[in-house]
Amino acid sequence: MRRKTATPPAPLPQRHGVDPVRLKLPGEGAWPTLRAYLAHRLPAVDPARIDAMLRGGEIHGPDGPVAPDAAFVPGVHLWFYRDLPEEVPVPFAVDVLHRDEHLVIADKPHFLATTPRGRHVTQTALSRLRHDLGLPALSPAHRLDRLTAGLAMFVVRPTERAAYQNLFRDRLVRKEYRALAPYAPGLELPRTVRSRIVKERGVIAAQEVAGPPNSESLIELAGHADGIGRYRLSPSTGRTHQLRLHMSGLGIPILGDPVYPVLLAEPAPDDFSRPLQLLAAVLEFTDPVTGEQRRFESRRRLSAEPPASRPAG
Secondary structure, three states: OOOOOOOOOOOOOOEOOEOOEEEEOOOOOOOOEHHHHHHHHOOOOOHHHHHHHHHOOOOEEOOEEOOOOOEOOOOOEEEEOOOOOOOOOOOOOOEEEEEOOOEEEEEEOOOOEOOOEOOEOOOEHHHHHHHHHOOOOOEEOOOOOOOOEEEEEEEOOHHHHHHHHHHHHOOOOEEEEEEEEEOOOOOOOOEEEEEEEEOOOOOOOOEEEOOOOOEEEEEEEEEEEOOEEEEEEEEOOOOOOHHHHHHHHOOOOOOOOOOOOOOOOOOOOOOOOOOOOEEEEEEEEEOOOOOOEEEEEOOOOOOOOOOOOEEOO
């Protein structure tokens, strides 16, 4: 049985809270030079850009920058910074509600992604928190949709990340959301919605399909005014867009949703005028490291909420 070799530490620090790319060369290959392998491995990168990175000492091995004519060496690790996409700054702060030696609980604004993904890299809660708090090893315990505001949990110590992630995997976190949607007097609530949700990679909208349910949400009406209902949503599973799909399926799509029930034209990157009226309001769990009972509540309010509303019932 082959023993797994430890990955050497990155010789480059984070930039804007984002780790450098790590690339491990394959164990065998016929490339005469490192440059030839990189052109093969990174077809989307202009070869002239690869040459410029090599000349500028931007690609590092364990012992420092690699030379432009360096030979291909099987199994070697390389690090470099990827060219970051141009991002429109999200003009809202990430509020830190709690910080200790184990956890950071952030109150995320609408429009800010939780972690780097696709075209959102530096404009993410993780990148900002790593930079602002001086915690380069900070990692997410779960992910909150970019358009959803509210509570997001991050883990300070890499050795404890799995313990906190497993809370979400094993459904040991009680999550409560608040949402604003049309008030439907004839809709019988509370009710538990169960369905099978599938999400294809590269497709914006998830779908409910026939088959055994893999998602479950408790939907409750908390109050209403001026035709707008205040809803309390308690998901026991965490499928992509689950609450948005379940609310839309009941005929009460969440206000400001650009995907459900109809996919609308994507707003301009700098248009922050119509946030999704969905807030991750409560996280409650038994801490797997300290054994403490933990409960956190968001301090944010949904912008479309009427000033006063009648209680349900």
